[in-house]
Amino acid sequence: MTSERDHRIDFFRGLALIFIFWDHVPHNPLGQITPRNFGFSDAAEIFVFLAGYAAVLAYGKILQRDGHLIACVKILRRAWVLYVVHIFLLAMLMGIVFFANSHVETRDLVEEMGLQHFITNPQQALTDELLLRFKPNLMDPLPLYIVLLAGLPLVLPLMMRNAWAVVAASVTVYLLAPAFGWNLAAIKDGVWYFNPVTWQLLFVLGGFAAIQGQRPRLREIRPVWRQPLFIAAASYALVTGIITLLWRWPDIHDALMPASLSNVLYPISKTDLSPVRLLHFLAIAYVTAKLLPDTGWTQNWLAQQSCRMGRYSLEIFCLGVLLAPLADMVNAMTNDAVVMQVMTALVGVWLMALLGAWLDFNKRLNRSLSAVPA
Numbered sequence: 001m002t003s004e005r006d007h008r009i010d011f012f013r014g015l016a017l018i019f020i021f022w023d024h025v026p027h028n029p030l031g032q033i034t035p036r037n038f039g040f041s042d043a044a045e046i047f048v049f050l051a052g053y054a055a056v057l058a059y060g061k062i063l064q065r066d067g068h069l070i071a072c073v074k075i076l077r078r079a080w081v082l083y084v085v086h087i088f089l090l091a092m093l094m095g096i097v098f099f100a101n102s103h104v105e106t107r108d109l110v111e112e113m114g115l116q117h118f119i120t121n122p123q124q125a126l127t128d129e130l131l132l133r134f135k136p137n138l139m140d141p142l143p144l145y146i147v148l149l150a151g152l153p154l155v156l157p158l159m160m161r162n163a164w165a166v167v168a169a170s171v172t173v174y175l176l177a178p179a180f181g182w183n184l185a186a187i188k189d190g191v192w193y194f195n196p197v198t199w200q201l202l203f204v205l206g207g208f209a210a211i212q213g214q215r216p217r218l219r220e221i222r223p224v225w226r227q228p229l230f231i232a233a234a235s236y237a238l239v240t241g242i243i244t245l246l247w248r249w250p251d252i253h254d255a256l257m258p259a260s261l262s263n264v265l266y267p268i269s270k271t272d273l274s275p276v277r278l279l280h281f282l283a284i285a286y287v288t289a290k291l292l293p294d295t296g297w298t299q300n301w302l303a304q305q306s307c308r309m310g311r312y313s314l315e316i317f318c319l320g321v322l323l324a325p326l327a328d329m330v331n332a333m334t335n336d337a338v339v340m341q342v343m344t345a346l347v348g349v350w351l352m353a354l355l356g357a358w359l360d361f362n363k364r365l366n367r368s369l370s371a372v373p374a
Contacts, residue, residue, distance in 0.1 A: 006213065007294055007299075008289075008292065008298060009053055010306075010307040010308075010311050011298050011303055012046060012310070013047070013311075014306035014308065014309035014310035014356075015306050016046035016047045017309055017313060017317055017320055018320075019035060019042070019043035019046075020043045020047065020320060021345075021349070021352065022034055022345055023036060023043060024138050024320075025324050025328055025331070026328055027336050028327075028344075028345050029338060029341055029342055030341075030342060030346075031345075035284070037245075038241045039284065040240050040243075040274070041277045041278075044194070044270075045277070046281070047141055048148070048203055048206070049202050049203070049205060049206040049209075049281065050206060051145055051203060051206065051313075052203035052204060052207045053207065054206075054210075055206075056152075056156065056159065056206070056207030056208075056211065057207075057214075059071050059074065059075055059156060060156065060159075060207075060210070060211070062074055064160070068157055071153070071156065075150075078149060079146055079149045082145065082314070083132075085314065086132070086139070087129065089142070090134075090136070090139060092322060093113075093138065093325070097110060098110065098115075100326060100329035103329055104332040104333065106332050109328060112137070112328075113136050113138070113325060114135075117134060118134070125187075128186075132147070133184075133186045133187050134187050135192070138321045139321065140192070140193045140194050141317070142317065143192070143194075144192070148196060148200055155204070156207075159204075159207055159208070163207075163211050163212070166208070167205065170201045170204040170205075171201060173197060174197075174198050177195065177198045177272065178269075182195075182197040183195045183271075184196060192271070194270075194271065195271050198271075198272045198273045202273065202278065224290045224291070230286070230290055232283075233283035233287050234283070234287050236279065236280065240276070240280050243265075305353045305357075308359075308360050309352055309353060309356040312356050312359045312360070316355060319355050320352060323348045327345065327347075330344050331344055
């Protein structure tokens with residue numbers, strides 16, 4: 001694997017973190033321009049796919065350079081760090097939500113955030129937190145990533161040797177999981193909202209894309225808009241986008257959508273990563289990759305802010321989780337005024353970008369200090 005970095009990965013990881021933040025602030029007008037409003041998939045698919053891409057790209061190089069044992073140790077150490085972060089993040093989130101709820105009279109933020117379990121049964125909630133079974137709203141992506149990353153040492157050596165075989169096995173598990181009800185347990189006899197047994201396919205496909213992206217490819221002579229796969233992907237993205245927009249007008253949707261197609265299409269499960277969601281994301285990813293090659297457009301100032309957030313995705317994700325209930329509190333205290341909703345959404349992104357800039361500065365400062373002779 002080569003060391004050349006595709007800057008689009010950082011850019012879209014940062015963009016996904018912005019979308020996740022906006023999507024989790026109720027009534028936020030800027031949440032209307034996120035991917036979930038224009039197709040079957042949303043920012044969660046972007047986050048998981050690129051997490052798999054980045055993980056396989058980084059740890060694949062370590063595997064080749066230092067061997068399987070060192071790679072496993074580093075992967076599991078990272079998974080442990082994520083687990084500890086998850087515990088502390090949940091504690092901080094509960095404190096912020098309880099504080100915000102005491103200042104809001106128009107709605108119950110504790111209920112909105114799914115924290116009733118801690119109120120009614122705090123001892124069991126603490127146990128469930130340690131076992132990753134208690135995941136309030138906003139917290140689902142991090143436990144999913146922990147589980148997927150912890151399983152990476154099992155498949156990484158196989159993926160480096162025969163990525164197609166790993167993808168085939170992953171697809172098989174993905175198809176069997178809904179039929180057999182494979183999922184992990186959550187509170188109150190529930191299951192994980194993001195089923196890791198099915199979402200693992202997206203993580204694996206991200207890793208597969210990382211491996212394939214490092215290999216030389218034949219240059220396509222035909223223009224992109226004349227390539228059959230591009231036409232198919234763009235057409236699917238367009239049709240699903242129209243269907244999603246029609247959800248805003250149920251009467252028109254029901255009149256235009258044949259009952260036979262509705263019976264096949266719905267419900268579109270996010271928990272089990274419905275095939276139509278998966279295909280939509282893959283279509284969008286393919287079209288985007290074709291239309292936006294890594295030719296330097298990520299070097300402008302605005303794109304660099306997103307790239308910086310993407311490079312520190314864990315820290316930025318955690319900040320977004322904590323900012324969402326605070327933004328909701330401020331919005332509720334002003335009767336969800338549109339101006340305030342837009343302002344809190346933009347201020348939140350500014351704070352996320354500011355954290356990314358600080359982390360980047362701190363990293364460069366540490367490098368400069370380490371280069372100074374003692």
